[in-house]
Amino acid sequence: MNRLQKKAWRDLGLCLCGVVVGCVVFFYLIHNADKMKTAFLEHPNVRLLVLLFIVAIGVWMSIGPFIMKKRLLKGLDEREQLIYQKAKMVSDSVYSGLSVTLVMGSLFWLGIKTPVPIYIPVCAFVAIAFLAEVIKPLMILMQCKREQADE
Amino acid sequence: MSEERLTNQVRRMRFDAGEMTQQALAERVGVTRQTIIAIEQGNYTPSLTLAMRIARTFGKTVEDVFSLEA
Numbered sequence: 001m002n003r004l005q006k007k008a009w010r011d012l013g014l015c016l017c018g019v020v021v022g023c024v025v026f027f028y029l030i031h032n033a034d035k036m037k038t039a040f041l042e043h044p045n046v047r048l049l050v051l052l053f054i055v056a057i058g059v060w061m062s063i064g065p066f067i068m069k070k071r072l073l074k075g076l077d078e079r080e081q082l083i084y085q086k087a088k089m090v091s092d093s094v095y096s097g098l099s100v101t102l103v104m105g106s107l108f109w110l111g112i113k114t115p116v117p118i119y120i121p122v123c124a125f126v127a128i129a130f131l132a133e134v135i136k137p138l139m140i141l142m143q144c145k146r147e148q149a150d151e
Numbered sequence: 152m153s154e155e156r157l158t159n160q161v162r163r164m165r166f167d168a169g170e171m172t173q174q175a176l177a178e179r180v181g182v183t184r185q186t187i188i189a190i191e192q193g194n195y196t197p198s199l200t201l202a203m204r205i206a207r208t209f210g211k212t213v214e215d216v217f218s219l220e221a
């Protein structure tokens with residue numbers, strides 16, 4: 001197993017852990033939706049916290065790769081860096097594409113008929129972010145598998 | 152413009168250099184064995200730096216190792 005594969009497996013593991021934690025949080029939110037709604041509407045601090053959470057994800061996803069670029073690609077040779085960057089490009093495309101079409105589309109569609117709970121768009125954005133992050137290591141692992149078959 | 156393809160003599164030169172293994176070449180030029188395999192199979196076009204490192208390992212010029220074919 002080369003460095004790229006190890007890195008991909010580690011990324012995949014982290015993403016799956018994130019998905020598990022995300023699912024637990026999601027079900028907790030659904031289960032306590034009324035309490036959350038009250039807290040959200042009555043306490044500005046809760047609104048601020050949610051807003052900060054969303055902004056933090058957005059900032060991390062846009063600036064993070066530039067800050068982490070050297071660390072992310074450390075130990076990989078030029079071909080492996082290319083594979084990683086291609087996989088990241090696909091992952092970013094999936095994130096932006098799904099965000100726009102699914103989240104905005106469903107918000108507009110549902111918004112016409114019924115009010116949408118605040119946690120829905122937040123959860124949808126986070127879920128799409130995790131899905132996009134899972135795609136990256138999967139693509140890398142598939143590429144490595146294909147190369148090993150060619151050897 | 153006709154499509155040109157980069158071909159290389161890495162495999163032949165490895166054997167000329169005392170049957171050097173892919174792993175040994177990879178270590179000498181600072182890449183993984185998979186990258187050497189990909190270059191030999193023509194699936195990956197190396198950067199100029201890597202091409203020069205490979206050529207230098209064999210004591211040849213880049214043109215001796217890599218060539219463009221129409």
